Amino acid sequence: MKKSLKNIEPEHILIIQTAFIGDVIMSTPLIQAVCDQWPDAEVDILTRPESAILFSKHPRIRRIYTLDKSGHQSKYESFMDRVRELRPNKYDVAFSIQSSLTSSLLMLLCRIKIRVGFYRQKFINVKIYPPKGLHIRQRYMAMIEPFTDKTYSDETHLYLGMKDKQKADDLVGKINKNRKILIGFAPGSVRETKKWPASYWTELFILLKDKGYDIVFIGSPSERELCATIIHNAGLEAWNAAGELNLLESAALIHKLDLLVCNDSAPLHMGNAVNTPVYAFFGPTVKAFGCYPYREHDKILERDLPCRPCGKHGHDQCPLRHFKCMMEQYPLEIAQLIFERFTHESKT
Known part of the structure; x- marks a missing residue:
């Protein structure tokens, strides 16, 4: 025109x-x-x-x-x-x-x-x-x-209802009774190669619980079993909210978190939209694709490898069969990043 x-x-x-x-x-x-x-x-x-x-x-x-x-x-x-x-x-x-x-x-x-x-x-x-x-x-x-010649905000945002916020408040009240640091885990994704290994989630869960942090698991109904397996293998208590909440209720819960740890998937963007810090695992995908967590205190968790990226949407299995992009991101290393974050916050 x-x-x-x-x-x-x-x-x-x-x-x-x-x-x-x-x-x-x-x-x-x-x-x-x-x-x-x-x-x-x-x-x-x-x-x-x-x-x-x-x-x-x-x-x-x-x-x-x-x-x-x-x-x-x-x-x-x-x-x-x-x-x-x-x-x-x-x-x-x-x-x-x-x-x-x-x-x-x-x-x-x-x-x-x-x-x-x-x-x-x-x-x-x-x-x-x-x-x-x-x-x-x-x-x-x-x-x-x-x-238009006007400049508008480019920050993502979700409008939450009172019932959404109240459901999140009620759930956090049950989980986080002692006002400890509350961290969300979202271990699911549509594609297998975008998932950090379940055994690593279990190990990270144990490391964080040993420091006194509370954990809540977030995801879709299809991811509830994965979350339950991680909790069971850790032998520890955590609230499995996967499949219990709709999208806006999940966003309201994420808003109440001190940190969300997730894969490159929808919860990442929900975290950004409600201004909760996000640490996100990137394996087959990279920042250059444009779908990364963008707020100041977010982190992309990744390994610099010559085989990355291998696809914008991930795969059902690693094309080279080694899955180094995720397997070489070790739980102790991730836990240390989280410990350092909250140690720094407590001093400032």
Whole structure:
């Protein structure tokens, strides 16, 4: 589009973000910027069913629509249902955060005039060319730049409800009765090579408990067994909250922690969004991919190896069969980093 976009006043805006939970959280600065840029516009979201709850407490989101890519319906049926549902809303502007053909076709079929997306995406008429080397949240923020000269915050954020916070308060009250340091462990991930070994989590658990720290395990229902195994093998007590909390309740619990230790997975981004320090294990992935913990007191736990990175999303097994990127990050070394952190804090 050749005409200036700086003075447009859309009445109806659609934001499409159908990636996984971590990417959705990294989109929150852009979503907030869109809401702040056009405070009188009606802003709707299209996302995956599992991510919808992340926007349920957002004060400016009017409607949350979902596109189920792996449900009982075929992808085509689900897609056409959304087109029929969205077209009557007569959106003036749509932001497609993921560069997908599905999103492009949806915007075309919904007859949206201003279609914003990254330069490689098909059927986009406002193309975004972000600089290289940005954190993903900053890359997403580039999508608002054609519309304003203002600078908006690029910090991720989640809106939590009172019930979410109360559930976290109640749980912490049961775990952390003596006001000790409370550390969260999130040992799961979708891909096996993004997981620090379970036996190492057990050893780290023992080392931290010996120092008097309290531990709570966090994760999805599918990760509850992994957490239970780590606790059982340590022979110690810890609260296994994996599978007990929804995403916003989990975020509220993470907010109460003194530190979150996790893999390169969704809890990392939840920790950043609620301003809890994060120590994250990076194996097959690297900081250059842009999905790293970004706050001042965060740490990326990694080994410098010639075989890294071996894939943006990890693998089911190490391509070289040695898994050095995780196996050579030893529990005692990680424990020492944590001890030093809290020793330093106690002196300042």
